Amino acid sequence: MKKAIQLGAGNIGRGFIGSLLHKSGYHVVFADVVEPVVNRINTDKEYTIFIKDTESSEEKVDNISAVYSNKEEFIDVMKEAEILTTAVGPNVLKIVASTIAKGITARFESGITGYFNIIACENALNASSGLKDNVYEYLSDEVKAYADEYIGFPNSSVDRIVPPAYCSNPIDVVVEKYYEWNVQKIEFKGPIPKIEGMNLADNLMSYVERKLFTLNTGHAITAYLGYLKGYKTVDQSIDDPEIYKIVKNAMVESGNALIEKYHFDKDEHLKYIHKIINRFKNAHLKDDVTRVGREPLRKLSPTDRLIKPMQTALYYNLPIDNLIIGVAAAFNFRNQDDPQSRQLAEELNTHDLVSVIKEVTKLTQPEIINKIVLAYNKFQNMD
Incomplete structure (x- = not known):
């Protein structure tokens, strides 16, 4: 089964992007450093999204697992996945860049020639481009050439209100019904993955x-x-x-x-x-x-x-x-x-x-x- 990494298992990661990846047939691997969240995802292997509007509904997200983003297991998953999305907050992208760079280097050293796209789903302008710059600081010239050919960094615009809310299960999440996810079409490498709810934009x-x-x-x-x-x-x-x-x-x-x-x-x-x-x-x-x-x-x-x-x-x-x-x-x-x-x-x-x-x-x-x-x-x- 195809595999996607959602880096950041917070409310946005679980309640928005992770949900769309799940609907699109991916096994979603959530990567985070928060031990109770990682452990609960691996124990329950599912959570519920409560959609709150004039008419409320529920959505079950299953076929999931979790890894620690600051451990070697994250690098291993990067060698297996075909897409990585982030929802860590704009200020954290610089922090995770070195780990992502290790994952790209591992793909290169393993001879992986499959395309891999990294989409920063953050409330910031050109977040993916900025992440790319940060990641490239940690790559050798040889790996940079590899990344130029196989690793895409499409910018995106995300829009969904996902407020903190008390749920009896701490990995359940409350969201509004409305959402919008626009992704820069031209910056994908290889065939563009079909993801439900992702709008491909020419003028992002x-x-x-x-x-x-x-x-x-x-x-x-x-x-x-x-x-x-x-x-x-x-x-x-x-x-x-x-x-x-x-x-x-x-x-x-x-x-x-x-x-x-x-x-x-x-x-x-x-x-x-x-x-x-x-x-x-x-x-x-x-x-x-x-x-x-x-x-x-x-x-x-x-x-x-x-x-x-x-x-x-x-x-x-x-x-x-x-x-x-x-x-x-x-x-x-x-x-x-x-x-x-x-x-x-x-x-x-x-x-x-x-x-x-x-x-x-x-x-x-x-x-x-x-x-x-x-x-x-x-x-x-x-x-």
Whole structure:
């Protein structure tokens, strides 16, 4: 039976990509370092996905096993599989690159000439390309030539809300019904595997930025504004009329930039925005604002969901008033359980606000920075 590796056995790995690989007839090997998860998968050999929507359903995922991603058994599985997907978080890709490089080297040394594709399914731009660069740092020139011929690194865009949720079985997972997985067609090596739910894209960047500028932008701003108003979940936050108005207008601002850049149909994109906002309203998910808002430094970086759409809109001389509010709200986010949030708070305590904004966002336009400062201070003065 054909075999796939899902590197990262967390909620996204089990509730999204691993599920699609299973539906497509693969024996899915989950690779992780978390001992209770690895052991439970190997003991139960199945788990349940609970799909929560207006009409809920369940999906059983079986024909699975697990290995430790930091042990030799992972290298052995890489010699047997034909595809590897990741869901480890963008910041972890550099860490796993050396292990993936060992697996590619092992395939080369074993004389394996089957094609092998590695798809980084992360909330980041060009994650697979970045992973490839990291992996190649650990390859000899001879193995690099082998990888150039047999190892593909297609970029992808993933979209499914998979919040943490209590389940009696710790490897069961709760997800929303909606999902979208777009993968760069041209970067596959060899015959493209048939995977249910995988959309092959010729112009992947339009899909990537549509998702980043819409789902990710709106989700983050909803969480930050909801946090500042004392709400616990995304659905509670978006039900607040003031938050709803700001979030929708911010998504329209980022959407107008996409329409200019990719010539999207305006009416169709407005329908897409409406669909995304309705996903935020799904009370069954109980998606915590502190989860969605975590890692604010990454989310405020120049290539991510707040600054990137704002800069794109500015390039086309479009309004960004509500995006500015979202950025200011992000700078006011505090979560003691999140290292990046603690780091941001420390930076703001020890440096002036303008310097921190410049350093984190890489913005250079004084008038934009001043508007963020005004909006930030307005949040600071909230009762």
